[in-house]
Amino acid sequence: HAEMHDTFAEWNRGELDSYLSEITADILGKTDPETGGPLVEMILDQAGQKGTGKWTVESALDLGVPAPTIAEAVFARCVSALKQERSVAASRLRGPQTTFAGDRAKFLEALRRALYASKICSYAQGFGLMR
Numbered sequence: 565h566a567e568m569h570d571t572f573a574e575w576n577r578g579e580l581d582s583y584l585s586e587i588t589a590d591i592l593g594k595t596d597p598e599t600g601g602p603l604v605e606m607i608l609d610q611a612g613q614k615g616t617g618k619w620t621v622e623s624a625l626d627l628g629v630p631a632p633t634i635a636e637a638v639f640a641r642c643v644s645a646l647k648q649e650r651s652v653a654a655s656r657l658r659g660p661q662t663t664f665a666g667d668r669a670k671f672l673e674a675l676r677r678a679l680y681a682s683k684i685c686s687y688a689q690g691f692g693l694m695r
Contacts, residue, residue: 565592565593565602565604565605566592566593568592569589569592569593571672572585572588572589572592573589573593575589575676575679576589579680580676580679580680580683582683591603591604591607592604608647609644609647610644610645610647611641611644611645612641612645613638613641613642613645617634617637617638617641618638620634620638620690620693621634621635621638623693624689624693627693629689629692629693629695630689630692631689631690631692631693632689633682633685633686633689634686634689634690
């Protein structure tokens with residue numbers, strides 16, 4: 565978690581500077597006082613909805629403006645709310661147990677660029693709705 569904290573903190577000093585990058589770095593750097601482990605591991609992976617994402621996607625549909633990145637973010641929150649179903653599936657469907665063996669620096673740069681591209685897509689879709 566320390567390496568992820570350092571990576572997000574570094575990214576937040578550049579073109580990925582944002583509130584979400586900042587709080588991601590912050591939470592990845594925190595330790596749970598009760599367990600001594602990473603605090604992020606103690607946080608329930610289940611998100612709620614306020615409705616703003618849904619309203620945005622509904623507006624996009626009404627206006628005929630494509631907003632797939634925003635829509636998928638809403639759907640991801642919906643899946644997140646299905647904690648019990650996800651826990652059952654995780655107990656039955658094991659993912660691959662691999663260790664990354666490639667060039668770490670190249671991988672992190674590709675990941676940074678992908679995150680930057682996703683931000684551009686999100687902003688473009690939001691601006692498209694404001695026209």
